[in-house]
Amino acid sequence: MKRAKHYLPTALISLACAHAVAADLALTPWAPALDAQAVSFLPTDDQRLAASERDGLLLLDAKGAELARFNGHFSSLDSRAAGQHVLVASLDNDRQQALLISLDPSTGEWGAPLYLPSRDYAVNGVCLSRDSAANLFLFLVGEEGKGEQWLVGNGSTLLAEPQRVRGLPLPPAAQFCQVDDAAQQLLVNEENVGWWAYPAHPEADATRRPVAIFDTVEKHAAGAMAVVPGGVVALDPNAGKLHLYQQQGTRWSLASSLALAELKEPENLAVRATASGLQVLLRDDDDGRFYQTALNWQAKPVRLPPVLPEVAAIRQSEPVGRQGDAADDPAIWIHPEHPAQSRVLGTNKKQGLLAYDLDGKLLQELAVGRLNNVDVRANFKLGQRTVDLAVASNRDHNSLSLFSIDRRTGQISEAGEIPTPLKAIYGICLFQPASGEIYAIANDKDGTFLQYRLSAPQGRVEGQLVRQFKVDSQPEGCVADDQRQRLFIGEEDVGVWAVDARADQPARLSSVIKVAEQLKADVEGLALYQSNGRDYLVISSQGNDSYLVLDAEPPFVSRGAFRVGLNASAGIDGASETDGLEVTAINLGGPWSQGMLVVQDGRKRMPEQTQNFKFVPWAEVTKALKLP
Structure with missing residues (x-):
C-alpha cells in the first residue's frame, strides 16, 4: 500500500531568528587575471577548475595559474574523482547543452566530451552525484521549475549515451545545485525563498x-x-552573508554566519573541507574577480542510515497498461517439464491478471477486474482435468478469482469466482499440504483472515470456509510454507507473524520480526526461497525501499537486507515502493540457475513509464548478503 508523505513546515529556519552572529569575513584576492564565471576545488588535489565564457574549461594550480585548457565557452561547474582522472560537468554556452568530460590532472589531458541531448528549456546549472553502487548522475536545474536526473556513467567510465532517469519538479527560480553523495541529498536554491533538500537517489520520491x-x-x-561534511555553506548575495547550516536528522539549523563586507555582488562559491576547517573561494560579480579565505567552521557529523548492498535486475516486465499505483503482486508459475518456459504472473489492480515470459514480454492479459494479490499451486483437479491453479483477491467483488493454467502450454483461463463476506478484501496466499488439497487464505483491511478449502469436483470451483482469525490492524502479504505447514502473515505497521497453516489447528500468532531498525513499515510482500534445506523468508520493507531476508525457521535469524538498484549496462532502473514480491529456488535456466526473485516496482524510471516488475537472479542476492 502506498502512503503519501507529508512534511510539516515546523522545519523552516527563519534567518532573522538565528542565534549565530554575522561578523565580517576577511578576504584576499585570488588569481586576479582569471576571467571565469565559476570555480571549484579539484576533488583529488590542491588544484582548481574554472569555467569561463571566454577561455573555456581551465585546470589551475593553487595560485590560479593555468595548467591546461579545453577551448570553448562554458558556465556552471562540478566534478567527481574517477580513479586517476576527474570527471567534469559544465554547460557549453555555444551549444546550450550540458556536457561531461574527463580530465587527467597529472598530464592536463582532456578526454572527448559527452553531451546530453538538447533540452526544451534553458539549463541554469548542473551538479554531479555518485551513489553507493558507483553510478554517476548529472542533475540539470532549468527555468520554470524544470529539473532532470541523468545517468551518465558507472565507476570511472562514462556511458556511450546518457540515459534520462527522471524529471524533477524544482523551484521556478533555481540556478544552483549541489549533491551530498554520502547522504544522497540534492540541495537546490530558490532565489527569493531559500534553500531546499531533495532525495538524490534515483529511486527516491520527489x-x-x-x-x-x-x-x-x-x-x-x-x-x-x-x-561540507554534516552541512552546507550557502551564499546570500543580497544580505552579503555566508551561512553554515548544520543538518540535524531531517531538520537544519543555522550554525554560523559571516558578513562579506568587501564584496559588492558576491556570486559564485567554492568550498573545500580540510582538517582545520574550510577553504573558500568567492567571486564578486561587480569586478569579476575572485577572493579567498579560510574558515574554522566545522559542522557536526550526521548519523546516516547504513548503506545496504544492491543487486540489479537483469530483466523487467513490460509496463502495465494503467497509470498510477497499478501493478501490485507477482507469482511464478513453474513449467513442470521445461522450466525455461515458466511464466511470471502479475496483478494490475486497475485491470486484471497479466502473464509474462522470463524476459518480461507480455503474453496474456485477462481483464477481470481489480486484482490485488495472486498466488499459484500445482495439480488442482478441475473436474476430470488436472491443471495448475492461480488465485487472486478481487477487490471489485470482494471475492476470490480462480484461474486454470494449462500444464503443457502455460495458457491461463478464467476458472470461476468464489464470493467472500469480506468488506475490503486485500491480500491472499495459497497453502498445499502433502495431502494435496489447496487452501486459499484471504485477508481484509480490518485484519480478518478467512481460510477456504478449494475444490472443483464437477468442474465448477467451490470454496469451503474452514477457519477464521484476526490481527489487530491492516495486513496484506502472506505466504505459506507447505513443507512445515506454517503460514507467515504481514501486519503492515507491526511486523510479521507465524501461525499454523492447518485448518484444524488454532491460529496462535507467534512474532517473527517486528517493525524496527531493519524492517520499516509498510510490511508488504512475503515470499519463501526453499532449496536443499536453505530456507529463507523474503520481506518487502517498503518504508526504506529494501528487502529483508530471514531464516524461515525459528529463531528466524536475519541474514541482512538489500536493495534492487539500477543496472547501468542493461538500462534497467532499480525498484522502490515495492508492494508484492515472489521468489523461486527452481533452476529456470540461464541466469536463473539458482532461482529468481521478482519484485513490483512502484516507480518505473529510465524512462518514466507505468509500473512494472523487476526480475533479479537469486545468485546475486546470495552474493550480496553472503548467504550460506
Whole structure:
C-alpha cells in the first residue's frame, strides 16, 4: 500500500531568528587575471577548475595559474574523482547543452566530451552525484521549475549515451545545485525563498525539506551552495552573508554566519573541507574577480542510515497498461517439464491478471477486474482435468478469482469466482499440504483472515470456509510454507507473524520480526526461497525501499537486507515502493540457475513509464548478503 508523505513546515529556519552572529569575513584576492564565471576545488588535489565564457574549461594550480585548457565557452561547474582522472560537468554556452568530460590532472589531458541531448528549456546549472553502487548522475536545474536526473556513467567510465532517469519538479527560480553523495541529498536554491533538500537517489520520491526559508524576502536571496561534511555553506548575495547550516536528522539549523563586507555582488562559491576547517573561494560579480579565505567552521557529523548492498535486475516486465499505483503482486508459475518456459504472473489492480515470459514480454492479459494479490499451486483437479491453479483477491467483488493454467502450454483461463463476506478484501496466499488439497487464505483491511478449502469436483470451483482469525490492524502479504505447514502473515505497521497453516489447528500468532531498525513499515510482500534445506523468508520493507531476508525457521535469524538498484549496462532502473514480491529456488535456466526473485516496482524510471516488475537472479542476492 502506498502512503503519501507529508512534511510539516515546523522545519523552516527563519534567518532573522538565528542565534549565530554575522561578523565580517576577511578576504584576499585570488588569481586576479582569471576571467571565469565559476570555480571549484579539484576533488583529488590542491588544484582548481574554472569555467569561463571566454577561455573555456581551465585546470589551475593553487595560485590560479593555468595548467591546461579545453577551448570553448562554458558556465556552471562540478566534478567527481574517477580513479586517476576527474570527471567534469559544465554547460557549453555555444551549444546550450550540458556536457561531461574527463580530465587527467597529472598530464592536463582532456578526454572527448559527452553531451546530453538538447533540452526544451534553458539549463541554469548542473551538479554531479555518485551513489553507493558507483553510478554517476548529472542533475540539470532549468527555468520554470524544470529539473532532470541523468545517468551518465558507472565507476570511472562514462556511458556511450546518457540515459534520462527522471524529471524533477524544482523551484521556478533555481540556478544552483549541489549533491551530498554520502547522504544522497540534492540541495537546490530558490532565489527569493531559500534553500531546499531533495532525495538524490534515483529511486527516491520527489519530496523536499527546507534547509532555510527567508522571513523577509526583500533583504535576502538564496545563491550558490557548497556541501561540507554534516552541512552546507550557502551564499546570500543580497544580505552579503555566508551561512553554515548544520543538518540535524531531517531538520537544519543555522550554525554560523559571516558578513562579506568587501564584496559588492558576491556570486559564485567554492568550498573545500580540510582538517582545520574550510577553504573558500568567492567571486564578486561587480569586478569579476575572485577572493579567498579560510574558515574554522566545522559542522557536526550526521548519523546516516547504513548503506545496504544492491543487486540489479537483469530483466523487467513490460509496463502495465494503467497509470498510477497499478501493478501490485507477482507469482511464478513453474513449467513442470521445461522450466525455461515458466511464466511470471502479475496483478494490475486497475485491470486484471497479466502473464509474462522470463524476459518480461507480455503474453496474456485477462481483464477481470481489480486484482490485488495472486498466488499459484500445482495439480488442482478441475473436474476430470488436472491443471495448475492461480488465485487472486478481487477487490471489485470482494471475492476470490480462480484461474486454470494449462500444464503443457502455460495458457491461463478464467476458472470461476468464489464470493467472500469480506468488506475490503486485500491480500491472499495459497497453502498445499502433502495431502494435496489447496487452501486459499484471504485477508481484509480490518485484519480478518478467512481460510477456504478449494475444490472443483464437477468442474465448477467451490470454496469451503474452514477457519477464521484476526490481527489487530491492516495486513496484506502472506505466504505459506507447505513443507512445515506454517503460514507467515504481514501486519503492515507491526511486523510479521507465524501461525499454523492447518485448518484444524488454532491460529496462535507467534512474532517473527517486528517493525524496527531493519524492517520499516509498510510490511508488504512475503515470499519463501526453499532449496536443499536453505530456507529463507523474503520481506518487502517498503518504508526504506529494501528487502529483508530471514531464516524461515525459528529463531528466524536475519541474514541482512538489500536493495534492487539500477543496472547501468542493461538500462534497467532499480525498484522502490515495492508492494508484492515472489521468489523461486527452481533452476529456470540461464541466469536463473539458482532461482529468481521478482519484485513490483512502484516507480518505473529510465524512462518514466507505468509500473512494472523487476526480475533479479537469486545468485546475486546470495552474493550480496553472503548467504550460506
